Amino acid sequence: MISIQNLARQAGTYRLEVEQATLHSGLNLIVGSNGAGKTTLMEMLTTLRMPDAGTIRYKGRQAAEHLPLVRSQIGYVPSDIELYGDMKTEKLLRYLAELKGVYSGEAINRLINDFRLDPHRRTKVKKLSQGVQRRIAVVQALLASPSFLFLDEPLNGMDAEERRFLISYLTRYAKDRVVVVAAHELNEWEMAADYVIWLHRGNIRYNGPVRTWQLAVPSKVWEGEISLQAFHQIPERQLIHFQMSSVGVRVRRMGESAPGPEYKEKDPTLEDAFFLHMDDMEGERF
Amino acid sequence: MDHLSDKELQRLEDELKGPLTTAVRQPPSTQETAFLISSLQDEFDLLKAGAAPAKLDFNPQVDPPSLKQLLLNQFRLNQKMILLASSAVFIMLVLLIDPRYPMDQLGGIPGGIFPLITPVLLMMSMLFSSRTWDRGMRAVETITPYPPSLVLYSRLLSVTVIIMSLGMISTLVLGIRSTYTEGSYFLMGPFLLEWMSVLLLTGGAAMYMMFKKGIISAMCAAVLAYVVWIFFQGELQYQQLPLVMKMSIDTVVLVVGALLVITAYAQSLKNRPASRETRS
Numbered sequence: 160m161i162s163i164q165n166l167a168r169q170a171g172t173y174r175l176e177v178e179q180a181t182l183h184s185g186l187n188l189i190v191g192s193n194g195a196g197k198t199t200l201m202e203m204l205t206t207l208r209m210p211d212a213g214t215i216r217y218k219g220r221q222a223a224e225h226l227p228l229v230r231s232q233i234g235y236v237p238s239d240i241e242l243y244g245d246m247k248t249e250k251l252l253r254y255l256a257e258l259k260g261v262y263s264g265e266a267i268n269r270l271i272n273d274f275r276l277d278p279h280r281r282t283k284v285k286k287l288s289q290g291v292q293r294r295i296a297v298v299q300a301l302l303a304s305p306s307f308l309f310l311d312e313p314l315n316g317m318d319a320e321e322r323r324f325l326i327s328y329l330t331r332y333a334k335d336r337v338v339v340v341a342a343h344e345l346n347e348w349e350m351a352a353d354y355v356i357w358l359h360r361g362n363i364r365y366n367g368p369v370r371t372w373q374l375a376v377p378s379k380v381w382e383g384e385i386s387l388q389a390f391h392q393i394p395e396r397q398l399i400h401f402q403m404s405s406v407g408v409r410v411r412r413m414g415e416s417a418p419g420p421e422y423k424e425k426d427p428t429l430e431d432a433f434f435l436h437m438d439d440m441e442g443e444r445f
Numbered sequence: 446m447d448h449l450s451d452k453e454l455q456r457l458e459d460e461l462k463g464p465l466t467t468a469v470r471q472p473p474s475t476q477e478t479a480f481l482i483s484s485l486q487d488e489f490d491l492l493k494a495g496a497a498p499a500k501l502d503f504n505p506q507v508d509p510p511s512l513k514q515l516l517l518n519q520f521r522l523n524q525k526m527i528l529l530a531s532s533a534v535f536i537m538l539v540l541l542i543d544p545r546y547p548m549d550q551l552g553g554i555p556g557g558i559f560p561l562i563t564p565v566l567l568m569m570s571m572l573f574s575s576r577t578w579d580r581g582m583r584a585v586e587t588i589t590p591y592p593p594s595l596v597l598y599s600r601l602l603s604v605t606v607i608i609m610s611l612g613m614i615s616t617l618v619l620g621i622r623s624t625y626t627e628g629s630y631f632l633m634g635p636f637l638l639e640w641m642s643v644l645l646l647t648g649g650a651a652m653y654m655m656f657k658k659g660i661i662s663a664m665c666a667a668v669l670a671y672v673v674w675i676f677f678q679g680e681l682q683y684q685q686l687p688l689v690m691k692m693s694i695d696t697v698v699l700v701v702g703a704l705l706v707i708t709a710y711a712q713s714l715k716n717r718p719a720s721r722e723t724r725s
Contacts, residue, residue: 202584205584205588206588207584207587207588217501218499218500218501219500219501220500220501225501226592227503227510227590227591227592228501228502228503228590229501230588230589230590231503231504231507231590232501232503232504233588234588235584235585235588237580237581237584237585238581239580239581240579240581240582240584240585241579241581241582242582243582250521253521254518254521254522255585255586257514257517257518257521258518258586258589258591258596259507259589259590260504260507260508260509260510260514260589260590260591261506261507261508262508262514266506296581299585300585303504303506303507304504304506305504306501306504
């Protein structure tokens with residue numbers, strides 16, 4: 160468990176302030192629009208940046224007092240990492256493993272097999288596809304089997320199969336460990352996420368179970384198939400998603416009551432919940 | 446019936462009033478309560494310890510920090526690039542030097558060509574190996590159980606060791622060439638001492654400053670040490686000192702350089718965790 164108390168850090172033009180938050184064992188999803196403070200929070204959680212004020216405790220230990228100890232339990236996958244392209248996959252992983260104090264080759268071999276990197280062992284990283292490079296980036300974070308794993312946009316550059324595999328792997332890994340994922344594609348994490356940390360303009364607006372966040376939406380979600388003419392009359396900010404169909408347009412929209420007989424109420428997805436909460440926060444209620 | 450039962454109960458209560466009064470003990474005094482609590486304190490502590498959540502331990506998958514392992518690790522990372530570049534420069538150096546007069550100055554600049562080139566090579570290699578330019582990779586390399594200063598120290602030291610080893614090999618080659626060259630005047634000891642002293646001085650200055658102010662200051666310190674050394678060599682040359690005196694001065698510079706390297710190591714140890722203690 161990670162507990163945050165009175166955290167503050169000035170990051171450029173905005174200030175990240177977290178009065179109190181807890182990251183539990185399981186998969187914690189950090190959500191928020193661009194510039195909300197996701198990366199700043201992530202960098203403080205990974206001990207890359209120290210807060211201007213406040214404390215972060217990792218199972219009772221503060222990073223400022225026990226930095227090497229805390230870091231021995233942290234794995235991090237940055238969103239924009241350019242691995243050493245001239246190194247071969249296995250050599251790069253060996254180098255990073257040793258830098259983390261892991262000298263046994265067993266962990267590397269196991270992860271190479273788990274992440275299906277075996278055919279790329281002796282290939283230079285720069286010759287590999289973006290998806291494979293991303294898998295290597297994830298593997299390096301898992302080398303020491305850390306108790307706290309942080310991933311910033313881990314699905315970037317991965318194909319559908321790789322995404323599905325990683326989400327399922329992390330779901331299993333998150334048992335008894337704290338896994339924190341900052342993501343934009345929320346629906347992909349729908350089945351995997353246990354908790355949500357919603358950041359808005361440098362403040363945590365929600366920190367708790369996913370289901371509670373979805374149930375606490377300030378509006379309802381409706382789905383129905385309507386004519387093109389009716390579709391054009393929907394205010395843009397009420398529209399969540401639409402898709403052209405043979406008879407008209409399949410629409411997913413928000414509203415406090417049913418917009419018409421052709422609509423049926425739907426359970427809000429993670430992405431719906433994000434839109435609805437954001438809409439409420441921006442004060443654009445309808 | 447109820448009325449009868451009430452009467453019986455009342456009678457029973459009256460009969461037992463006397464014996465019960467004597468049987469009931471006085472409530473415990475404050476001192477007795479304090480004694481009881483203090484005698485149970487150990488049990489309370491045990492319960493408390495059991496209830497408190499376990500604190501984070503050092504990762505059992507991770508070995509305690511070791512300079513030797515770090516040096517090998519950093520050597521593996523940079524070996525190919527630095528070895529290739531350094532070898533090329535040293536081969537060029539060896540070939541450039543006239544085996545008949547290996548200790549001749551280069552264009553009037555004090556000191557031979559070796560003590561001029563090796564520190565420059567060291568500074569360039571240090572700069573090259575100090576950090577990656579990629580932000581993501583830098584982040585990944587920062588989050589290690591090693592004190593960050595120890596990682597940097599090992600990088601700089603591994604580079605210094607590589608350059609020094611290559612320098613020694615080149616000196617040996619030069620010595621062999623001189624042996625087989627007619628009329629050659631080559632004193633290997635003073636030659637080795639001269640370039641090694643300036644190499645250690647610049648390397649030591651960089652390592653020492655690294656922990657105080659970072660890589661840019663480290664490079665500035667190395668350049669400053671190098672420039673001061675060149676200026677000092679010019680003065681020595683002007684004064685036409687005997688060889689023994691010159692060697693003594695070079696030895697002092699070597700010792701100062703070595704001390705800077707050792708002090709830098711001590712600095713890096715200051716932030717090092719007491720690995721065994723933190724593991725428990």
